[in-house]
Amino acid sequence: MAVIEVDHLTKRFTGVTAVDDVTFAVEQASVVGFLGPNGAGKTTTLRMLLGLVTPTSGTARINGHAYADIDEPLHVVGAALESSLAYPGRSARNHLRIAALAGGARPGRVDEVLDLVDLTEAANRRVGGFSLGMRQRLALATALLCDPEILILDEPANGLDPEGVHWLRTLLRNLASDGRTVLVSSHILSEVAQTVDSVVILDSGRLVTQATLAELTAGGTQLLRIRTPRAVDLAGLVNARDGAARVVAGDRIEVSGATSEQVGLMAAKHGIPIFETTTEAADLEDIFLRLTAGQEQNEVTR
Amino acid sequence: MTRLIRTELLKLATMRLTYGLLAVAAALSALFSLLENNMAGTGGSGVPAISTADGLRTVTTVTGFAMLFAAMLGSIVANGEFRHSTATLTYLATPKRTRVLLAKVIASSCAGSFFGLVAGIIATGVGLAFVAGHGDHVALSAGTLVGHIAGAVVGAALLAALGAAIGSLVRSQLVTVIGLLVWAIIIESLIGGLYTATRPYLPYTAATTLAGTKLGSAAFGPAHGLSGGGPLPFVAGAALIAAFAAAAALIAARTTVRRDIS
Numbered sequence: 001m002a003v004i005e006v007d008h009l010t011k012r013f014t015g016v017t018a019v020d021d022v023t024f025a026v027e028q029a030s031v032v033g034f035l036g037p038n039g040a041g042k043t044t045t046l047r048m049l050l051g052l053v054t055p056t057s058g059t060a061r062i063n064g065h066a067y068a069d070i071d072e073p074l075h076v077v078g079a080a081l082e083s084s085l086a087y088p089g090r091s092a093r094n095h096l097r098i099a100a101l102a103g104g105a106r107p108g109r110v111d112e113v114l115d116l117v118d119l120t121e122a123a124n125r126r127v128g129g130f131s132l133g134m135r136q137r138l139a140l141a142t143a144l145l146c147d148p149e150i151l152i153l154d155e156p157a158n159g160l161d162p163e164g165v166h167w168l169r170t171l172l173r174n175l176a177s178d179g180r181t182v183l184v185s186s187h188i189l190s191e192v193a194q195t196v197d198s199v200v201i202l203d204s205g206r207l208v209t210q211a212t213l214a215e216l217t218a219g220g221t222q223l224l225r226i227r228t229p230r231a232v233d234l235a236g237l238v239n240a241r242d243g244a245a246r247v248v249a250g251d252r253i254e255v256s257g258a259t260s261e262q263v264g265l266m267a268a269k270h271g272i273p274i275f276e277t278t279t280e281a282a283d284l285e286d287i288f289l290r291l292t293a294g295q296e297q298n299e300v301t302r
Numbered sequence: 303m304t305r306l307i308r309t310e311l312l313k314l315a316t317m318r319l320t321y322g323l324l325a326v327a328a329a330l331s332a333l334f335s336l337l338e339n340n341m342a343g344t345g346g347s348g349v350p351a352i353s354t355a356d357g358l359r360t361v362t363t364v365t366g367f368a369m370l371f372a373a374m375l376g377s378i379v380a381n382g383e384f385r386h387s388t389a390t391l392t393y394l395a396t397p398k399r400t401r402v403l404l405a406k407v408i409a410s411s412c413a414g415s416f417f418g419l420v421a422g423i424i425a426t427g428v429g430l431a432f433v434a435g436h437g438d439h440v441a442l443s444a445g446t447l448v449g450h451i452a453g454a455v456v457g458a459a460l461l462a463a464l465g466a467a468i469g470s471l472v473r474s475q476l477v478t479v480i481g482l483l484v485w486a487i488i489i490e491s492l493i494g495g496l497y498t499a500t501r502p503y504l505p506y507t508a509a510t511t512l513a514g515t516k517l518g519s520a521a522f523g524p525a526h527g528l529s530g531g532g533p534l535p536f537v538a539g540a541a542l543i544a545a546f547a548a549a550a551a552l553i554a555a556r557t558t559v560r561r562d563i564s
Binding site: 102 | 308317382392397560563
């Protein structure tokens with residue numbers, strides 16, 4: 001069942017089409033990466049989904065309703081948007097107390113979410129003195145206050161150090177294993193690649209693709225790195241078949257377009273020893289860049 | 303709706319600005335009631351001695367500053383959310399934006415009424431202290447003094463509501479705060495000085511007359527101390543300010559409040 005449905009959504013600001021006829025759906029209990037370079041229209045799309053920005057045309061629905069028609073919305077959807085900043089003069093705890101009161105969170109929840117995002121010790125400090133990473137944690141805590149089934153996170157990894165990114169991944173995985181639906185945006189695929197089931201890719205306001213990670217990598221090519229004393233011979237054999245091989249050093253070749261099994265059998269048949277084979281998964285980042293760059297070229301030629 | 307109003311009050315209670323504005327309003331009330339007291343009975347300023355009813359009233363009804371600060375607080379309650387982008391969270395919790403507007407107007411009135419109460423007590427306290435110090439007879443009845451304080455509470459509450467409505471209409475905090483000051487200190491004084499008959503209908507002046515301040519006493523410029531004309535009856539004056547607030551809130555709900563939050 002789709003819990004988030006975006007249907008022919010368009011937003012035009014004066015002179016600029018920020019989001020152009022975008023359609024996608026997010027299934028219940030899935031973790032979906034919402035990807036695209038900066039300025040692709042991700043934030044505007046999320047803001048339309050959350051009723052903060054009025055679409056020029058099209059609809060964005062959560063559980064079949066426009067956000068404004070959801071009763072007790074914070075119990076259904078938790079959102080951490082890049083700019084949903086707290087008043088700098090307030091302590092983290094007071095910021096959460098206000099959100100808890102506004103959203104109708106159950107008592108005691110403020111302390112729970114502070115603990116969940118490791119901000120308990122900083123709870124009574126003014127938010128104005130927080131680092132970007134701490135603000136991101138506070139935004140996540142705010143999103144989780146009313147224990148929502150759906151989470152919408154806009155660039156949650158921004159400003160986090162490597163340790164923070166690792167922490168975020170673990171948190172997202174835990175949320176997903178609870179059966180929650182997560183839509184998480186990022187302009188860096190690798191930040192979310194380990195966590196998401198599928199991706200929605202946006203570029204220049206238009207939908208590039210909605211696909212599972214497997215579908216995305218299926219089109220991509222795998223790279224084999226092989227160490228063999230007869231590098232030139234093996235490369236010649238591979239090139240004679242479907243694959244493409246390149247000798248990179250006296251005893252090393254790189255092969256694409258063939259599996260390690262195919263190359264191994266070929267080598268065995270001709271008595272070529274293989275010392276080492278490593279398979280490099282198709283580079284998601286490359287695929288991502290190719291998909292979004294292609295779109296930009298279309299933009300230019302149009 | 304109760305939850306929304308409580309949320310807005312909690313926001314106010316957790317802002318240092320609220321206490322700062324209250325402190326400044328209280329200090330200005332004390333300062334200016336002392337100044338009026340010093341001028342009272344000296345002849346030059348036209349303020350009668352505080353042993354007289356008129357003189358005492360001039361000192362005990364210096365509550366206009368608190369009303370003006372209550373209006374500024376109201377405007378900040380509304381558009382401070384845009385200065386710090388907290389409107390996003392507010393509207394995520396309550397997507398029905400007119401309800402948020404209404405809650406802000408009501409919460410601002412509550413906070414504003416407290417500004418009026420504090421200023422009324424301070425000014426009355428200053429007046430009574432000097433009357434007692436001189437060993438004079440208190441020329442105003444207890445009922446009148448309490449009535450003036452109650453009037454300050456109502457006036458400040460209504461101006462705070464008007465401030466919140468204006469703050470909802472104009473998203474720039476700087477523009478509304480400066481605008482409110484300029485309006486009360488310069489524009490009302492100019493209009494009131496040029497067209498004396500309009501004075502009872504000017505919102506800041508009308509609010510001060512609710513608290514027993516003489517028409518013109520709260521004015522800063524040419525209209526200060528101008529005699530002639532009388533204030534609107536209490537209920538009419540209060541209704542007038544409430545109508546201004548309602549009109550501003552209605553326009554805000556139809557225009558600014560609906561705009562995109564980005």
